[in-house]
Amino acid sequence: MTQDELKALVGQAAMAYVQEGAIVGVGTGSTVDKFIDALAASGRKIAGAVSSSVRSTERMKALGIPVLEAAEVKGLKVYIDGADEIDHQGHMVKGGGAALTREKIVADLAETFVCIADESKLVPTLGKFPLPVEVIPMAAAQIARRFAAMGAEAQLRAGVVTDNGCHILDVRGLSITDPAAFEADVNQWPGVVTVGVFARNKAGVCLLGTAEGVKTLT
Ligand code: ABF
Secondary structure (H helix, E strand, O other), rough: EEEEEEEEHHHHHHHHOOOOOEEEEOOOOOOOHHHHHHHHHHOOOOOOEEEEEEEHHHHHHHOOOOOEEHHHHHOOEEHHHHHHHHOOOOOEEOOOOOEEEEEEEHHHHHEEEEEEHHHHHEEOOOOOOEEEEEOHHHHHHHHHHHHHHOOOEEOOOOOOOOOOOEEEEEEEEEEEEHHHHHHHHHHHOOOEEEEEEEEEEEEEEEEEEEOOEEEEEE
């Protein structure tokens, strides 16, 4: 199976977590696009979706799926989103699509994070994928120096301004052995808006697309 087919497989499998009439949190990315397509094709009527990006909002609206503002909802049963990396405990690296801040906000509203990913995303330890960190522009150089002091290299993502008007640093050379401690630490650095480690809001369920079919990791 191609990577695209594996993404379609898990996008479809995520429909098992979508109840008629519910409000569903919907993330961003090519895997989530498959989920949005499966939701539209299913004909299942949901009360609405809370979206983590302009990209997903536009796709859903074009397919007739109602989109609600995060501020309009008190909570969500599920948030369905992809990841750049996920470990066996459900910790993730996210933000390759630069939507990490809104993804963390919507994930925080949800009881369960359902991660949909092809098997290439499963890793023993987070850090191989360059870690996205959204930063206030004036703090970028100092934050890069802090990462250098940890033996890593932070590079400004050229030409990217996030939905929140901020910049993204991509950090290479990390091995994140304690994701919860790392997330808590980096989040406190002045000028960090969001670090792309999702440990506090880790995946409760991961639907992993493999050559043998969908594996459910909990
Ligand atoms: C978002 O989309 C991100 O947090 C992550 O960067 C990415 C995964 O994209 P894809 O499904 O295209 O691999 O969920």
